[in-house]
Amino acid sequence: MKKRVDVDYPYSSQTINSLSDLQCKTVLIQTISAILILGVAECTVKLSSTLQYPAINCRKHSAVLTEFGAVGDGKTSNTKAFKAAIDSLSKHASDGGALLIVPPGKWLTGSFNLTSHFTLFLHKDALLLGSTDESEFPQLPPLPSYGTTIRRFTSLIFGTNLTDVVITGNNGTIDGQGATWWTKYPSGGLLNVTRPCMIELMYSNQIQISNLILINSPYSFVHPVYSSDILIQGLTILAPIDSPNTHGIQPDSCTNTRIEDCFIEPGDDCIFVKSGYDQYGIRFGMPSKQLVIRRLTCISPDNAIISLGSEMSGGIQDVRIEDITAFNMEAGLRIKTAIGRGGFVKDIYVRRLTMKTTKYVFWISGDYNKHPDNGFDPKALPEIHGINYRDVVAENVNVSAKFDGITNDVFTGICISNVNITLSQTPKALQWNCSNIAGVTSNVTPKPCNLLPEQKGVVCHFPEDKLPIEHVQLKACSATTA
Ligand SMILES: *[C@@H]1O[C@H](CO)[C@@H](O)[C@H](O)[C@H]1NC(C)=O
Ligand SMILES: *[C@@H]1O[C@H](CO)[C@@H](O)[C@H](O)[C@H]1NC(C)=O
Ligand SMILES: *[C@@H]1O[C@H](CO)[C@@H](O)[C@H](O)[C@H]1NC(C)=O
Numbered sequence: 001m002k003k004r005v006d007v008d009y010p011y012s013s014q015t016i017n018s019l020s021d022l023q024c025k026t027v028l029i030q031t032i033s034a035i036l037i038l039g040v041a042e043c044t045v046k047l048s049s050t051l052q053y054p055a056i057n058c059r060k061h062s063a064v065l066t067e068f069g070a071v072g073d074g075k076t077s078n079t080k081a082f083k084a085a086i087d088s089l090s091k092h093a094s095d096g097g098a099l100l101i102v103p104p105g106k107w108l109t110g111s112f113n114l115t116s117h118f119t120l121f122l123h124k125d126a127l128l129l130g131s132t133d134e135s136e137f138p139q140l141p142p143l144p145s146y147g148t149t150i151r152r153f154t155s156l157i158f159g160t161n162l163t164d165v166v167i168t169g170n171n172g173t174i175d176g177q178g179a180t181w182w183t184k185y186p187s188g189g190l191l192n193v194t195r196p197c198m199i200e201l202m203y204s205n206q207i208q209i210s211n212l213i214l215i216n217s218p219y220s221f222v223h224p225v226y227s228s229d230i231l232i233q234g235l236t237i238l239a240p241i242d243s244p245n246t247h248g249i250q251p252d253s254c255t256n257t258r259i260e261d262c263f264i265e266p267g268d269d270c271i272f273v274k275s276g277y278d279q280y281g282i283r284f285g286m287p288s289k290q291l292v293i294r295r296l297t298c299i300s301p302d303n304a305i306i307s308l309g310s311e312m313s314g315g316i317q318d319v320r321i322e323d324i325t326a327f328n329m330e331a332g333l334r335i336k337t338a339i340g341r342g343g344f345v346k347d348i349y350v351r352r353l354t355m356k357t358t359k360y361v362f363w364i365s366g367d368y369n370k371h372p373d374n375g376f377d378p379k380a381l382p383e384i385h386g387i388n389y390r391d392v393v394a395e396n397v398n399v400s401a402k403f404d405g406i407t408n409d410v411f412t413g414i415c416i417s418n419v420n421i422t423l424s425q426t427p428k429a430l431q432w433n434c435s436n437i438a439g440v441t442s443n444v445t446p447k448p449c450n451l452l453p454e455q456k457g458v459v460c461h462f463p464e465d466k467l468p469i470e471h472v473q474l475k476a477c478s479a480t481t482a
């Protein structure tokens with residue numbers, strides 16, 4: 001793996017305290033007056049910062065993983081302890097829900113399944129280690145919107161058909177120990193099974209994933225699929241630059257999603273929006289829509305800040321992207337599609353994007369000609385319409401824009417306003433390479449291609465109304481460890 005020079009991994013300095021603040025709290029609750037004073041002297045500082053967390057829903061019941069026989073030595077498998085804990089806590093689903101606390105320690109585990117009305121909480125000194133033993137990961141059939149052959153290892157943390165699920169912590173860490181998986185199942189090989197994601201939730205709603213450090217996922221990190229009402233907040237996501245397909249956050253056929261205040265430096269795109277592949281995605285017909293992405297910091301030297309597609313056959317609509325800062329990337333927003341995809345990418349809004357060192361600022365490709373099999377319909381053309389960018393500053397750029405529409409399928413309604421691009425010392429001679437596209441620009445340097453003529457005074461649209469997920473407010477929760 002290439003060595004990183006740009007950031008220090010925040011987890012490297014992490015220490016595991018032998019006296020957990022949870023133990024402190026338990027002691028405090030169980031002890032009376034005299035000893036309480038002693039306890040306070042030892043534990044107050046930690047107490048005030050522990051087991052208080054913002055969430056979509058607080059829980060009435062709680063338990064600590066060690067109550068179910070878990071061993072935090074980094075070597076013992078705790079898959080059974082997680083299963084026992086979650087099976088037990090699932091009984092509270094209809095009575096106020098439950099919280100499972102992962103205390104300080106190194107907790108090795110294989111794949112486990114979440115339940116509804118449930119919170120998984122990682123203490124700041126908890127390190128959850130993903131097992132590298134394949135037998136700890138059951139296999140699932142392919143996703144119906146992606147095709148018929150490739151099975152999938154269940155993600156490390158998995159849930160399906162759930163409602164009201166929270167995965168959070170005080171910046172506790174999940175390490176997927178992906179290196180073994182990356183070597184065993186490299187991309188491009190002949191595979192009949194895909195590597196496990198770190199967190200995947202299917203057919204679920206009311207999801208919160210927040211305040212965690214996620215490192216070295218075997219595959220994509222966070223994959224909500226066929227789900228809705230999703231809040232993703234305060235994640236730090238890190239994987240080596242050349243780790244294969246370690247996308248940061250991957251909303252897939254999801255509705256009403258809010259991603260904010262994340263720092264992402266993965267081996268692939270920071271955010272990857274999808275909705276199914278060719279004939280399978282068209283048949284399944286479930287778009288990714290109502291997505292807001294804001295206050296994201298991204299480093300992605302060989303990939304994009306945000307990719308829409310190429311698997312977009314169920315459609316991608318109403319994506320609002322704002323206040324993005326990125327360093328070192330191949331492209332800013334990238335839209336990828338091809339003949340055979342069908343579907344649409346429309347009503348995309350971007351504003352306040354700051355980029356430093358990139359190959360392309362704007363990149364739309366209509367020729368991303370990979371297909372799941374030969375059964376795709378060559379008449380299924382994607383509709384690309386209403387792509388709005390404004391207030392963009394980019395420095396050290398090789399190519400301002402590469403826009404490749406499809407012959408007889410012009411990509412329309414492209415709007416670009418108030419954009420300053422400063423070129424690198426080795427820029428391409430052709431800065432705007434455009435074909436089969438139509439739209440307007442205003443106040444953009446360097447001068448755009450003739451297919452995007454200047455229309456003075458245009459300010460590209462960004463919706464001022466709010467998506468339903470933007471109205472969701474978090475409650476101040478605190479745990480009552482019994
Ligand atoms: C989790 O649920 C899925 C789907 O029901 C199932 O296939 C898988 O075996 C479960 N995983 C575990 C570890 O029990
Ligand atoms: C989960 O929900 C999907 C879509 O509603 C349904 O097709 C599937 O049968 C459900 N699975 C389970 C295990 O309930
Ligand atoms: C978690 O980490 C982020 C990023 O480093 C930081 O901004 C935030 O304050 C931390 N939160 C907690 C609860 O420590």
Ligand SMILES: *[C@@H]1O[C@H](CO)[C@@H](O)[C@H](O)[C@H]1NC(C)=O
Nearest residue numbers: 329330357358359398424426
């Ligand atoms: C820009 O082009 C130069 C010369 O080809 C190359 O060395 C550099 O890596 C490119 N920069 C990016 C960000 O792709």
Ligand SMILES: *[C@@H]1O[C@H](CO)[C@@H](O)[C@H](O)[C@H]1NC(C)=O
Nearest residue numbers: 390391392393418419420421
């Ligand atoms: C671009 O540069 C011009 C002239 O220097 C400036 O007026 C404008 O505010 C800049 N736009 C952005 C988005 O920074």
Ligand SMILES: *[C@@H]1O[C@H](CO)[C@@H](O)[C@H](O)[C@H]1NC(C)=O
Nearest residue numbers: 402404428429430433434435
């Ligand atoms: C412009 O784009 C077309 C289509 O992708 C490509 O074939 C051509 O080489 C590009 N031209 C330059 C000068 O980069």
